[in-house]
Amino acid sequence: MLPVQRKTRTQGRNRRSHDALTTPRAVHCPNCGSWKRPHAACNDCGYVRPGLSLKKDDA
Ligand SMILES: [Zn+2]
Secondary structure (H helix, E strand, O other): OOOOOOOOHHHHHHHHHHOOOOOOOOEEOOOOOOEEOOOOOOOOOOEEEOOEEOOOOOO
16 A cells, blocks of 8 residues: 655654654662663662562572
């Protein structure tokens, strides 16, 4: 299928006004200070939140 009629520059640009990508969120791990995704376990130390830590050698 082809478009019935070519969209104007403004229509194309307006449609793409919502296409921008956001940078991936990252926070400092309060336990070891390395970057980690929010609400996820830290890659380096396994810290999630106070009272919960996911790490093989800890458990
Ligand atoms: Zn950590």
